[in-house]
Amino acid sequence: MDLYKTIFPILYSIIIVVIGIFFSYIIGNVAGIIWGLIFFLVTFFFSLLILHPKTYPWRYIVPAFLLMFIFMIYPIIYTIQIAFTNYGTGHILTKSQVIEQLEKETYLPQNTQNYEYAIYENGNKIKILLKDSSGNIYKIDNKKLILIVKENFPSEFEGYKIVPREKKFSKISLLQNLKFELEDNSFLQLSDLNHFSLYKQRYVYIPEEDVIIDRLTNERLIPKGGFFTRPNGEKLIPGFVEFVGMENFLRLIKDDRVSKPFLRVFLWTIFWAAGTTLLNFTVGLFLALLMNDKNLKFKGIYRTLLIVPWAIPAFISLLIWVGLLNTEVGVVNRILFSLFGIKIPWFLETTWARVALFVVNLWLGYPYAMTVCLGALQSIPEELYESAKVDGASYFQQLRSITLPLLLTAIGPLLVGTFAFNFNNFNVIYLLTAGKPPMSDISTVAGTTDILISYTYKLAFEGGRGQDYGLAATISIIVFIIIATISIFNFWISGMFKREVRYE
Amino acid sequence: MKKNKLILQIPKHIIIWIFLIFTFFPVAWTISASIRAGGGLVGQKLIPENITLEHYSNLKDIGFFNWIKNSLIVSVTTAILTVFFVSLAAYAFSKFDFWGKKYSLLTLLILQMFPAIMGMVAVYLLLYHLGKYIPFLGLNTLSGLIMVYLGGGIPYNIWLMKGFFDSIPDSLEESALIDGATRFQAYYKIILPLSTPILSVVAITSFIGTYSDFLLASIVLKDPSKYTFAVGLRNFISGMYDVRWGDFAAASILGALPIVIMFLALQNLIVSGLTRGAVKE
Numbered sequence: 001m002d003l004y005k006t007i008f009p010i011l012y013s014i015i016i017v018v019i020g021i022f023f024s025y026i027i028g029n030v031a032g033i034i035w036g037l038i039f040f041l042v043t044f045f046f047s048l049l050i051l052h053p054k055t056y057p058w059r060y061i062v063p064a065f066l067l068m069f070i071f072m073i074y075p076i077i078y079t080i081q082i083a084f085t086n087y088g089t090g091h092i093l094t095k096s097q098v099i100e101q102l103e104k105e106t107y108l109p110q111n112t113q114n115y116e117y118a119i120y121e122n123g124n125k126i127k128i129l130l131k132d133s134s135g136n137i138y139k140i141d142n143k144k145l146i147l148i149v150k151e152n153f154p155s156e157f158e159g160y161k162i163v164p165r166e167k168k169f170s171k172i173s174l175l176q177n178l179k180f181e182l183e184d185n186s187f188l189q190l191s192d193l194n195h196f197s198l199y200k201q202r203y204v205y206i207p208e209e210d211v212i213i214d215r216l217t218n219e220r221l222i223p224k225g226g227f228f229t230r231p232n233g234e235k236l237i238p239g240f241v242e243f244v245g246m247e248n249f250l251r252l253i254k255d256d257r258v259s260k261p262f263l264r265v266f267l268w269t270i271f272w273a274a275g276t277t278l279l280n281f282t283v284g285l286f287l288a289l290l291m292n293d294k295n296l297k298f299k300g301i302y303r304t305l306l307i308v309p310w311a312i313p314a315f316i317s318l319l320i321w322v323g324l325l326n327t328e329v330g331v332v333n334r335i336l337f338s339l340f341g342i343k344i345p346w347f348l349e350t351t352w353a354r355v356a357l358f359v360v361n362l363w364l365g366y367p368y369a370m371t372v373c374l375g376a377l378q379s380i381p382e383e384l385y386e387s388a389k390v391d392g393a394s395y396f397q398q399l400r401s402i403t404l405p406l407l408l409t410a411i412g413p414l415l416v417g418t419f420a421f422n423f424n425n426f427n428v429i430y431l432l433t434a435g436k437p438p439m440s441d442i443s444t445v446a447g448t449t450d451i452l453i454s455y456t457y458k459l460a461f462e463g464g465r466g467q468d469y470g471l472a473a474t475i476s477i478i479v480f481i482i483i484a485t486i487s488i489f490n491f492w493i494s495g496m497f498k499r500e501v502r503y504e
Numbered sequence: 505m506k507k508n509k510l511i512l513q514i515p516k517h518i519i520i521w522i523f524l525i526f527t528f529f530p531v532a533w534t535i536s537a538s539i540r541a542g543g544g545l546v547g548q549k550l551i552p553e554n555i556t557l558e559h560y561s562n563l564k565d566i567g568f569f570n571w572i573k574n575s576l577i578v579s580v581t582t583a584i585l586t587v588f589f590v591s592l593a594a595y596a597f598s599k600f601d602f603w604g605k606k607y608s609l610l611t612l613l614i615l616q617m618f619p620a621i622m623g624m625v626a627v628y629l630l631l632y633h634l635g636k637y638i639p640f641l642g643l644n645t646l647s648g649l650i651m652v653y654l655g656g657g658i659p660y661n662i663w664l665m666k667g668f669f670d671s672i673p674d675s676l677e678e679s680a681l682i683d684g685a686t687r688f689q690a691y692y693k694i695i696l697p698l699s700t701p702i703l704s705v706v707a708i709t710s711f712i713g714t715y716s717d718f719l720l721a722s723i724v725l726k727d728p729s730k731y732t733f734a735v736g737l738r739n740f741i742s743g744m745y746d747v748r749w750g751d752f753a754a755a756s757i758l759g760a761l762p763i764v765i766m767f768l769a770l771q772n773l774i775v776s777g778l779t780r781g782a783v784k785e
Binding site for chain 1: 513516517519520523524526527528529530531533534544545546547548589590592593595596597600602603604605608614615617618619620621622623624625626627628629630633634637638651652654655656658659662687691712715716718719723734737738741745746749752753756759760763764767768771775
């Protein structure tokens with residue numbers, strides 16, 4: 001038993017350290033050595049907490065915290081990191097990866113050495129012999145050309161048989177991928193059907209000066225805007241991920257193509273979150289006041305039935321509503337047409353698309369508002385109303401001076417929480433309107449009903465002109481800040497630690 | 505006097521009925537579409553002229569059962585693992601005093617304000633890179649998706665569960681410890697059995713939350729054979745309302761029914777869990 005008590009923590013902390021090393025290695029590769037090191041120190045610290053008898057309770061906590069660290073906290077940190085880069089289409093690789101790739105490129109210098117060649121095969125394996133212009137025949141061995149015979153290719157070589165001339169060209173596709181590196185940084189590659197030629201490495205990176213030299217044109221390429229750039233401004237593809245400082249944030253203010261849609265999306269997000277929260281709680285409160293009546297028949301059944309929209313997974317209801325609101329053949333428009341002779345362009349005009357969002361989100365959200373209000377109403381002490389009645393107060397006087405003030409203190413934090421929830425209510429926006437209709441006067445991925453979070457999604461995953469992870473992460477950070485401010489405000493009005501906010 | 509009150513209630517019933525009609529409007533039309541002969545939106549009537557079950561038998565061909573299978577794998581695993589990891593951590597936070605407790609709890613409180621979707625760009629890129637080293641945690645894997653859900657749900661649920669554990673008197677545990685039980689045995693044999701309500705709340709809300717998620721699943725899963733119900737259903741119906749409405753309706757009903765039944769049957773439990781200062785719509 002005692003043995004078990006000592007071995008278990010040691011084993012446990014070893015496992016944590018191993019996991020730590022493993023993930024540190026990966027994170028170090030992805031995000032840089034510093035992050036790998038930080039992550040390793042965190043896991044190492046965790047394993048110390050596990051080992052030490054005084055911090056024994058951490059043994060219960062570490063697994064949860066480790067998971068949270070990798071899949072929640074790290075993404076938050078990573079988002080912040082990405083926001084200060086140009087990460088996106090055309091800028092996916094790191095600078096050293098781009099340099100590595102460029103340094104593999106070769107060029108054919110003038111007056112280079114050309115060689116005729118013969119192919120030898122042995123089963124699936126092939127070898128090449130080369131003949132220069134003066135008839136010397138070489139084999140390639142250990143980065144060197146070694147003279148073996150003169151004048152004619154031998155018919156057999158080291159157990160390999162020569163491939164006859166007429167079959168030679170069927171091997172061309174194999175030869176095209178061959179690249180022999182020689183000692184002096186040159187490469188032997190196929191230059192035409194009959195010749196191998198001596199190629200030189202085209203791009204050479206000079207770390208001290210942080211430039212790439214193009215040996216073909218003798219130009220110095222300097223890193224600028226995520227590309228190695230020639231003196232005439234031409235950019236070398238691929239580009240690399242680069243720290244760009246505040247540029248993404250400045251684009252939100254200064255670059256018209258970004259700042260205009262951003263501002264509109266931002267204002268609509270606030271209007272949407274405030275409007276839909278208010279509407280849902282007004283209706284929810286109204287229903288709760290109706291239902292908060294001991295004498296009301298079927299109260300239990302009504303409550304269960306009215307709660308149904310809350311029980312259906314939202315994405316299903318939303319997809320159904322898209323069908324019902326279809327402009328041409330949807331049920332809603334058919335009913336409206338037969339009753340009033342009108343057809344409403346639900347998803348085609350901004351105003352109507354927004355009305356549709358409010359109505360559908362009312363359908364989704366009033367059961368929650370009603371439940372919360374009902375709970376709050378039932379917690380108001382009955383005596384207050386009785387003494388009010390004794391004093392001769394009417395129903396509306398009671399409502400105004402007892403019910404509403406007490407209710408608002410109880411559901412205030414929930415109102416704020418619902419506002420925050422709708423601020424990020426991706427599902428409703430994306431599944432119902434997908435942000436449509438598009439902004440007609442600006443060329444952007446954002447539509448007139450997009451909110452910040454759906455705009456972020458489109459920038460990162462749907463961009464028509466490529467993905468812009470940097471800008472998407474920047475907008476995420478702005479959303480972070482807004483939500484954090486709202487939440488802190490919420491703690492403040494509800495009393496720190498007294499309530500827990502948000503459901504996911 | 506009594507009669508007067510009953511008459512007064514008639515307007516209440518009328519108003520509630522108006523809302524019931526609003527509530528069941530999409531439900532009724534979907535049920536009707538799912539049993540109506542013919543597939544499109546055009547010309548649908550609330551009471552179908554010809555009733556058929558063909559849309560339900562079509563479900564096998566459109567991949568519905570594969571979506572549901574994937575959704576269940578992801579949601580059940582997420583629910584079980586969430587309860588496992590969270591209950592361990594919540595137990596320590598509730599029953600021990602130790603170095604770092606206060607600041608850890610504060611950190612959790614701050615972290616739970618951020619929904620996982622705000623880090624979606626980073627989550628996508630993280631899985632993309634992870635997959636190169638650990639294939640089963642990469643993009644387009646159910647296990648990678650599970651990890652993302654797991655990590656995101658931990659802070660809030662620790663707080664929720666800790667609150668419940670706090671209400672269990674320490675004396676119960678103490679007597680077990682005096683009888684020679686270890687702390688882990690006390691957790692396992694005393695605390696957990698007493699906490700079934702909160703364990704079920706966390707399990708069920710994680711299950712429903714995961715089952716209903718569209719965003720993260722759509723980012724992570726690209727291969728149709730990996731689609732969860734949310735992603736599969738969206739891609740199936742998107743832009744195809746005029747021909748696939750009937751099949752879609754059948755899939756919606758079968759896919760929603762288990763959740764609706766679970767939610768309504770356990771509504772008191774779930775609602776108490778969700779409205780504990782929480783927001784879900």
